[in-house]
Amino acid sequence: MKEENLLIDVRDLRVYFHIEQGIVRAVDGLSFKIEKGQSIGIVGESGCGKTVTALSLMLLHPQPEGEIESGNIYYYPDGDRCIDIAKLGIYSRQIRNIRGNEIAMIFQEPMMSLNPVYKVGQQIMEAIRLHQKVDKTTAKELAIESLRRVKISAPERRINEYPFQLSGGMRQRVMIAIALSCNPNLLIADEPTTALDVTIEAEILKLIKDLQRELGTSLMMITHDLGVIGEVTDEVVVMYVGKIVEKAKTGKLFEKPLHPYTKALFKSRPEIRMTGRLSSIKGSVPNPYQLPEGCSFEPRCDEAMDICRKKAPDLYDLDGHCVSCWKFNLKEG
Ligand SMILES: Nc1ncnc2c1ncn2[C@@H]1O[C@H](COP(=O)(O)OP(=O)(O)O)[C@@H](O)[C@H]1O
Numbered sequence: 001m002k003e004e005n006l007l008i009d010v011r012d013l014r015v016y017f018h019i020e021q022g023i024v025r026a027v028d029g030l031s032f033k034i035e036k037g038q039s040i041g042i043v044g045e046s047g048c049g050k051t052v053t054a055l056s057l058m059l060l061h062p063q064p065e066g067e068i069e070s071g072n073i074y075y076y077p078d079g080d081r082c083i084d085i086a087k088l089g090i091y092s093r094q095i096r097n098i099r100g101n102e103i104a105m106i107f108q109e110p111m112m113s114l115n116p117v118y119k120v121g122q123q124i125m126e127a128i129r130l131h132q133k134v135d136k137t138t139a140k141e142l143a144i145e146s147l148r149r150v151k152i153s154a155p156e157r158r159i160n161e162y163p164f165q166l167s168g169g170m171r172q173r174v175m176i177a178i179a180l181s182c183n184p185n186l187l188i189a190d191e192p193t194t195a196l197d198v199t200i201e202a203e204i205l206k207l208i209k210d211l212q213r214e215l216g217t218s219l220m221m222i223t224h225d226l227g228v229i230g231e232v233t234d235e236v237v238v239m240y241v242g243k244i245v246e247k248a249k250t251g252k253l254f255e256k257p258l259h260p261y262t263k264a265l266f267k268s269r270p271e272i273r274m275t276g277r278l279s280s281i282k283g284s285v286p287n288p289y290q291l292p293e294g295c296s297f298e299p300r301c302d303e304a305m306d307i308c309r310k311k312a313p314d315l316y317d318l319d320g321h322c323v324s325c326w327k328f329n330l331k332e333g
């Protein structure tokens, strides 16, 4: 039986790429839930599988090389109605309804998503009319309203401008306006502030958080920077090469990170360094075709033990704070 407020329930999801060099297990047995109105953060270095995870929720993972091998993406749009997105056809009517309408996504580089040859207003109106049966005049009013909602000043004038006439922060606001124009159940933001200045970043994060609260939308915030998560999300999932290494309420994770990888992510943040030296995590994310036999993080881990080289740990649940590290194995350790 499903929990009352559940929106998304991902179970043991595997998304693999079959390419010449071999198999890339981009998402390798991922399980997490998103409740209605909840915000969840997905954190990890580049290449850890964050974007593929997000895209697969809408069946937009790169195809045909990428494939959902197994697992479920249960989606509860309303009441007890349940759709397993993982089982839908990529061209099915159901998934086309969900994309952009019920689940919307914004990306790192808004210029990539905006069409350079159309005015901003036209693009918002087009998004609105794709999902709502309204005439042009109403669509224009809604477009202006949606720009006002993302705190763009003089929206009546802005709708007549082209994307290149806007700053990076302003373009990201337009993308947020488009994403929210159909009142999605889930907003996915994939590194939405990575391309922006720090001051603009803070404004955009606040905007996303405020709108999410106001509209009661669920939010999935993807980032490589733990600092971005702290203020914005209720729960954090830390990913390392396709797997969850730690999952906890944001407060708990910030108070006491357990996994050596999470601790290393904290240490590599400039704002919270204490020694005056910025330590980046030693080594790099392993080559996906040559993963170590045991724990994937073992080659970079300061606390590795013998067993870590031999066998990957399970995800242990310590009172709601989940961690995949042999140090926390209560049965065999
Ligand atoms: N089209 C593709 N073909 C082959 N491998 C891919 C493709 N897209 C992503 N990958 C691989 O999947 C893994 C996860 O990528 P991604 O989800 O983009 O990581 P992140 O968003 O965390 O930086 C990486 O090893 C990446 O190289």
Ligand SMILES: [Mg+2]
Residues within 6 Å of the ligand: 047, 050, 051, 052, 190
């Ligand atoms: Mg990414």
